[in-house]
Amino acid sequence: MxxxxxxxxxxxxxxxxxxxxxxxxxxxxxxxxxxxxxxxxxxxxxxxxxxxxxxxxxxxxxxxxxxxxxxxxxxxxxxxxxxxxxxxxxxxxxxxxxxxxxxxxxxxxxxxxxxxxxxxxxxxxxxxxxxxxxxxxxxxxxxxxxxxxxxxxxxxxxxxxxxxxxxxxxxxxxxxxVRPAEGQRRLIAGPLGTVAAVRLFPGFSASILANLCRPPLQGLILEAYGAGNGPSHDREFLAAIEAATSQGIVVVVVTQCLHGSVQPGAYAAGSALLRAGAVPGFDMTSEAALTKLAVLLGQGLDTRTVAEVMQHDIAGELTRPV
CATH class of the missing domain: 3.40.50.1170 (L-asparaginase, N-terminal domain)
Incomplete structure (x- = not known):
């Protein structure tokens, strides 16, 4: 500069x-x-x-x-x-x-x-x-x-x-x-998937989510409250997540908090998001979750595989809670 x-x-x-x-x-x-x-x-x-x-x-x-x-x-x-x-x-x-x-x-x-x-x-x-x-x-x-x-x-x-x-x-x-290098050295640098991130806030409108989850979106990082919670009483919001996942959009839940992790099943408000089809990102940062999702989707993997891999550590990016 x-x-x-x-x-x-x-x-x-x-x-x-x-x-x-x-x-x-x-x-x-x-x-x-x-x-x-x-x-x-x-x-x-x-x-x-x-x-x-x-x-x-x-x-x-x-x-x-x-x-x-x-x-x-x-x-x-x-x-x-x-x-x-x-x-x-x-x-x-x-x-x-x-x-x-x-x-x-x-x-x-x-x-x-x-x-x-x-x-x-x-x-x-x-x-x-x-x-x-x-x-x-x-x-x-x-x-x-x-x-x-x-x-x-x-x-x-x-x-x-x-x-x-x-x-x-x-x-x-x-x-x-230090994470040892394992497996074959590769370059994954083709076109990446189209992804976005959105942060929940009180009064978040389901229409915002519905408008965001239109083509060409393939994946969404949802920055939720606390241990991965969202507005479980908002039927329109949960319906928007269900609609997105049914269309093949991978929705990954991470926490807004600086410390801690998404804990599936810890709260009913978090379980509602998972029942709607979202998957937990555990303790991934928003940056890691968004870039990982873009890279996986860019490889042409089916959405079920992408959703599964998003829940597992592939490069030291997450730790699943015991």
Missing amino acids: VDTPAGHAPVAGALGPYLDVMVEQSRGELPPITFLELDPPIDSANATPESWCAIARILYERREDHRGFVVLHGTDTMAYTSSALSFLLPSFGRPVIVTGSQIPIMRTRSDGRQNLIGALQVAASSDVDEVTLLFGEVLLRGNRATKIDASGLDAFDSPRFPPVAEIGIDITVNRGL
């Missing part, structure tokens, strides 16, 4: 020279790097599912050329991209660290330099061969991270899963949390 009359904006060619100087001045503490810039660079607020696939494709095509990868990304949609990459690159077997900054790296007081240095050091090691998000003093699993602060420098957290590593004087990896 550089200063423009309209505010901070990405500008092609601004970052490359800075990176070269930073690596040179590290006197060997930073690994040699190859820098690639998307053309044109975009503000992350303009990112789309096609952006996730483009990044995944670049990483996959260069998987044998580098020990690790750092994806520099704006903070607005960083958690969506880090989540998506974990599903688009199954069993990648290389560190992929998504990072960025709250203050542009060209500014004197920027958190970008520290975040970038930490990401490069993690990428150069063989300790965390999965998609992660590094920000401030923590390295988070990419599909467990969410943005919690619009202006603070500790802008990301993983409220439902511990950090994979602490970034302090040393980089301390919690090796017991």
